[in-house]
Amino acid sequence: MSAxxxxxxxxxxxxxxxxxxxxxxxxxxxxxxxxxxQVVDRLARERFDVLVTDLKxxxxxxxxxxxxxxxxxxxxxxxxxxxxxxxxxxxxxxxEGAVEFIAKPFKIRxxxxxxxxxxxxxxxxxxx
Amino acid sequence: xxxxKKLFSHPPASETSEGVRLQLExxxxxxxxxxxxxxRIADAGEQLSGEYIFDTQYLRDLAExxxxxxxxxxxxxxxxxxxxxQELVEIVSDLDYRLRAMLEGRTVTPAAAVIxxxxxxxxxxxxxxxxxxxxxxxxSRVLGxxxxxxxxxxxxxxxxxxxxxxxxxxxxxxxxxxGEQLQQLAGELQQRILDARVPRWLSRNLxxxxxxxxxxxxxxxxxxxxxxxxxxGEVSFAGQYHTELGVSPGRIEDAYRRVVAxxxxxxxxxxxxxHGLDPLEGLMAVGILAMVPARASGVVxxxxxxxxxxxxxxxxxxxxxxxxxxxxxxxxxxxxxSRRPPHEIVGSSLASKEFQVVTTPLPGTQRQAVAPxxxxxxxxxxxxxxxxxxxxxxxxxxxxxAQDIEWALDEQGRLLLLQARPLRVSPSSAASTVTVxxxxxxxxxxxxxxxxxxxxxxxxxxxxxxxxxLNDVPEQAVVVSPTATPRLAAWLPxxxxxxxxxxxxxxxxxxxxxxxxxxxxVDTHVASRVLVPGEMVTVDADENIVYRGEVEELIKxxxxxxxxxxxxxxxxxxxxxxxxxxxxNLDDPSSRKFSAGNCRTYHDVIRFAHEMAVRELVRGRxxxxxRAGQSVYRLAVDIPIDLLIxxxxxxxxxxxxxxxxxxxxxxxxxxxxxxxxxxxxGVWATEPADMDLGGFMSSATRTSSLxxxxxxxxxxxxxxxxxxxxxxxxxxxxxxxxxxxxxxxxAGENFVYFRFAGGVTxxxxxxxxxxxxxxxxxxxxxxxxxxxxxxxxxxxxxxxERLRGSLEMIGRLVGFTRQLDIYLRSxxxxxxxxxxxxxxxxxxxxxxxxxx
Numbered sequence: 019m020s021a022x023x024x025x026x027x028x029x030x031x032x033x034x035x036x037x038x039x040x041x042x043x044x045x046x047x048x049x050x051x052x053x054x055x056q057v058v059d060r061l062a063r064e065r066f067d068v069l070v071t072d073l074k075x076x077x078x079x080x081x082x083x084x085x086x087x088x089x090x091x092x093x094x095x096x097x098x099x100x101x102x103x104x105x106x107x108x109x110x111x112x113x114e115g116a117v118e119f120i121a122k123p124f125k126i127r128x129x130x131x132x133x134x135x136x137x138x139x140x141x142x143x144x145x146x
Numbered sequence: 147x148x149x150x151k152k153l154f155s156h157p158p159a160s161e162t163s164e165g166v167r168l169q170l171e172x173x174x175x176x177x178x179x180x181x182x183x184x185x186r187i188a189d190a191g192e193q194l195s196g197e198y199i200f201d202t203q204y205l206r207d208l209a210e211x212x213x214x215x216x217x218x219x220x221x222x223x224x225x226x227x228x229x230x231x232q233e234l235v236e237i238v239s240d241l242d243y244r245l246r247a248m249l250e251g252r253t254v255t256p257a258a259a260v261i262x263x264x265x266x267x268x269x270x271x272x273x274x275x276x277x278x279x280x281x282x283x284x285x286s287r288v289l290g291x292x293x294x295x296x297x298x299x300x301x302x303x304x305x306x307x308x309x310x311x312x313x314x315x316x317x318x319x320x321x322x323x324x325g326e327q328l329q330q331l332a333g334e335l336q337q338r339i340l341d342a343r344v345p346r347w348l349s350r351n352l353x354x355x356x357x358x359x360x361x362x363x364x365x366x367x368x369x370x371x372x373x374x375x376x377x378x379g380e381v382s383f384a385g386q387y388h389t390e391l392g393v394s395p396g397r398i399e400d401a402y403r404r405v406v407a408x409x410x411x412x413x414x415x416x417x418x419x420x421h422g423l424d425p426l427e428g429l430m431a432v433g434i435l436a437m438v439p440a441r442a443s444g445v446v447x448x449x450x451x452x453x454x455x456x457x458x459x460x461x462x463x464x465x466x467x468x469x470x471x472x473x474x475x476x477x478x479x480x481x482x483x484s485r486r487p488p489h490e491i492v493g494s495s496l497a498s499k500e501f502q503v504v505t506t507p508l509p510g511t512q513r514q515a516v517a518p519x520x521x522x523x524x525x526x527x528x529x530x531x532x533x534x535x536x537x538x539x540x541x542x543x544x545x546x547x548a549q550d551i552e553w554a555l556d557e558q559g560r561l562l563l564l565q566a567r568p569l570r571v572s573p574s575s576a577a578s579t580v581t582v583x584x585x586x587x588x589x590x591x592x593x594x595x596x597x598x599x600x601x602x603x604x605x606x607x608x609x610x611x612x613x614x615x616l617n618d619v620p621e622q623a624v625v626v627s628p629t630a631t632p633r634l635a636a637w638l639p640x641x642x643x644x645x646x647x648x649x650x651x652x653x654x655x656x657x658x659x660x661x662x663x664x665x666x667x668v669d670t671h672v673a674s675r676v677l678v679p680g681e682m683v684t685v686d687a688d689e690n691i692v693y694r695g696e697v698e699e700l701i702k703x704x705x706x707x708x709x710x711x712x713x714x715x716x717x718x719x720x721x722x723x724x725x726x727x728x729x730x731n732l733d734d735p736s737s738r739k740f741s742a743g744n745c746r747t748y749h750d751v752i753r754f755a756h757e758m759a760v761r762e763l764v765r766g767r768x769x770x771x772x773r774a775g776q777s778v779y780r781l782a783v784d785i786p787i788d789l790l791i792x793x794x795x796x797x798x799x800x801x802x803x804x805x806x807x808x809x810x811x812x813x814x815x816x817x818x819x820x821x822x823x824x825x826x827x828g829v830w831a832t833e834p835a836d837m838d839l840g841g842f843m844s845s846a847t848r849t850s851s852l853x854x855x856x857x858x859x860x861x862x863x864x865x866x867x868x869x870x871x872x873x874x875x876x877x878x879x880x881x882x883x884x885x886x887x888x889x890x891x892x893a894g895e896n897f898v899y900f901r902f903a904g905g906v907t908x909x910x911x912x913x914x915x916x917x918x919x920x921x922x923x924x925x926x927x928x929x930x931x932x933x934x935x936x937x938x939x940x941x942x943x944x945x946x947e948r949l950r951g952s953l954e955m956i957g958r959l960v961g962f963t964r965q966l967d968i969y970l971r972s973x974x975x976x977x978x979x980x981x982x983x984x985x986x987x988x989x990x991x992x993x994x995x996x997x998x
Contacts, residue, residue, distance in 0.1 A: 030201040101203045123200035
């Protein structure tokens with residue numbers, strides 16, 4: 019079985035820099051971006067299993083990227099990682115189909131386990 | 147007339163009832179903000195464990211919320227005291243300015259002396275001494291590695307120098323300049339420094355320090371080295387600043403100017419810009435070191451950058467001073483030496499070393515020809531190579547990443563460390579792919595407890611006994627402890643890793659572990675039973691696993707990680723911010739230094755504000771107006787403590803109009819548990835102490851002025867309370883007790899501060915009692931400081947159940963120690979009383995449990 023693909027988007031480089039190795043260690047194939055347009059371009063061409071995105075960014079913002087991802091790949095799971103200030107927007111994202119939102123700062127382990135869980139759900143034969 | 151009588155015999159004027167309510171409200175605000183600030187600081191400290199993802203936005207929010215809350219505290223205090231502490235407003239503004247400056251990438255440095263001695267500095271002073279010199283001082287101090295004698299001209303001196311040249315003003319005015327103009331301006335600033343006359347306050351200091359250094363070290367000349375502030379850990383700065391060798395005291399000012407001017411070199415300006423630092427706002431500390439007349443010198447890379455996976459260090463060595471080896475202008479011998487003892491040579495290529503740079507008796511350096519018969523002779527012997535490898539690996543273990551080290555071999559054949567910095571080696575693949583062979587390295591612990599600081603450490607297991615002292619700790623051991631006692635904190639710098647049975651990631655030990663970047667796992671419940679003393683283990687605090695054996699792959703991988711999390715800009719920034727926020731310098735309210743003007747951090751400000759607010763409430767004239775049964779009560783218990791209770795809300799439950807309150811009517815959790823301990827069976831000894839003549843004479847000749855004064859000296863014992871809060875000033879005979887506490891179920895904001903001083907006997911006995919208190923309190927995991935008969939103990943971030951137990955213990959302790967100094971006739975008796983107290987404590991705990 020090939021590795022699940024995760025695409026990360028946060029305009030602050032440290033988020034991707036730290037998450038990418040941690041998720042790769044857990045067996046995921048990971049791409050990380052700080053520019054949301056690049057993520058839209060990648061999603062236009064390729065399917066990912068999980069999108070992890072911040073909300074507040076230069077246009078297109080996280081919500082718009084999420085909408086695009088959902089249109090393009092209805093099965094994609096979206097996780098919002100956001101600062102405390104944008105919790106309200108995050109709730110809106112949940113209504114539009116994000117699986118979960120996690121407020122920054124968060125434990126790396128928590129996000130990794132969440133991704134492991136939601137990608138396990140999409141397996142053909144889920145582990146018992 | 148006692149305060150009590152004053153309070154209740156004179157009915158208050160009608161207008162004061164509103165005044166009382168307002169004052170209590172202000173006090174309450176101070177307490178509440180205090181708690182939330184402390185919780186926020188603790189939370190920020192925990193971010194440094196590496197377990198969390200946080201970003202710059204978090205840091206901005208942190209700075210903003212802290213400033214907001216601390217300002218609210220100061221405002222409430224000023225309202226409470228009629229504006230007595232306006233000074234604090236300015237101090238808070240200054241701290242806020244500094245934090246914001248840091249966030250904007252500008253360099254700020256604390257005020258400091260012009261000249262600092264190298265042996266006094268460590269990495270905690272990186273903001274003053276620059277990263278390079280701070281690290282050199284630290285390695286010499288902690289690991290005992292020989293370094294040249296030296297001093298540091300502080301970054302604060304540089305700031306003053308630049309201020310006087312008008313450069314700070316120019317920089318501030320031109321912050322937004324576009325790239326090309328910026329470079330041009332930087333060039334002009336550089337020239338301005340080079341052309342400037344060094345001000346007298348600075349030149350005097352420079353010359354005096356230089357002459358003294360030469361006199362004391364016997365060296366002929368000096369090395370003047372850059373040690374920039376604010377770029378800690380940024381290895382790419384290496385070699386970009388100016389360094390000057392062979393400097394005489396007469397030329398010290400020129401050298402200083404040239405090193406400072408290199409702050410504005412085009413390369414540095416460009417680099418700062420690229421890394422989100424303000425391009426012109428660097429500050430330079432400058433190291434002045436005795437020149438080592440080196441027979442040979444060179445560099446060590448603790449991993450071979452060309453082949454990092456191999457098991458070898460790379461050593462470059464040449465004759466004479468190291469400058470030619472470092473800058474590559476001369477060919478040098480290259481040795482590959484095994485990382486494993488006995489550090490055999492696994493490869494070498496000898497260069498023909500025809501020239502060398504040497505120091506000259508006339509201060510300076512000179513390039514001279516090497517005698518032909520020495521051209522092909524290795525610059526280091528196999529024994530010296532092995533010694534150098536051992537030294538380099540110690541630095542690597544301490545620094546927790548691969549190192550790039552400059553060294554020199556002096557005329558006596560002694561190896562000296564000149565500089566050490568992290569070596570960045572590109573890993574072969576981005577992702578970590580190490581799979582640990584579990585057959586070879588069995589998993590001893592996995593997923594147990596909490597990671598307090600990430601990282602990988604390896605060494606033999608060492609379990610400290612009750613009586614263990616710092617000297618017993620083997621260097622680079624894995625310290626495994628059944629408790630998280632603060633005693634461990636002192637040992638951490640020597641440890642390779644720490645694993646405890648209890649404790650929390652927000653505790654004192656965890657904070658110290660993060661400060662020293664020691665991989666630490668706490669609260670495993672079983673580590674001290676599972677791990678065997680002396681056995682080699684590898685602690686992987688990234689994955690929360692402990693393996694048996696030395697998992698070389700894992701250790702190597704960790705050293706190779708492109709950049710460890712601690713090196714990230716956000717981590718360095720948070721660390722620096724916390725230095726302005728978290729340390730508590732004003733710990734003892736009775737000390738002369740306990741003043742508004744001495745507040746250096748936010749923590750100082752809120753501690754000071756709280757103490758002054760308590761004093762105001764206890765002493766304040768407003769109190770005289772308080773009406774019985776409204777906010778002020780008298781405790782009715784069987785023991786003679788005559789305690790006045792000021793209720794801020796929810797602290798007592800008494801029918802209207804009554805001014806006496808029984809123990810059952812106390813609803814302030816911290817006061818209730820403390821009183822339960824104090825009035826507990828057998829605690830309040832009533833029989834007169836059997837005082838021997840020595841104790842009696844001391845007591846009889848003692849005047850009350852000898853007793854260490856409590857900060858607040860009410861005529862009456864006073865407790866200020868609310869549901870979760872207690873501030874207690876209690877004088878029992880000659881003993882002064884101060885307790886500040888917040889007690890709720892959630893550990894986050896819980897804390898207790900206990901201060902004890904005074905006594906009736908001579909200082910030796912009172913000191914014994916202090917020792918007794920210290921031993922008991924440490925068993926309960928308090929952080930304890932004691933000096934003479936003064937004991938200050940703190941405990942924070944513990945859950946409600948534990949804190950209730952701790953308060954009951956303090957209550958018992960206060961009762962138990964009332965006359966204890968009289969009984970403590972010898973040091974040996976201290977231990978006996980500790981045991982007596984602790985064995986009785988077991989019973990009390992059980993009783994408290996069944997009550998709940």
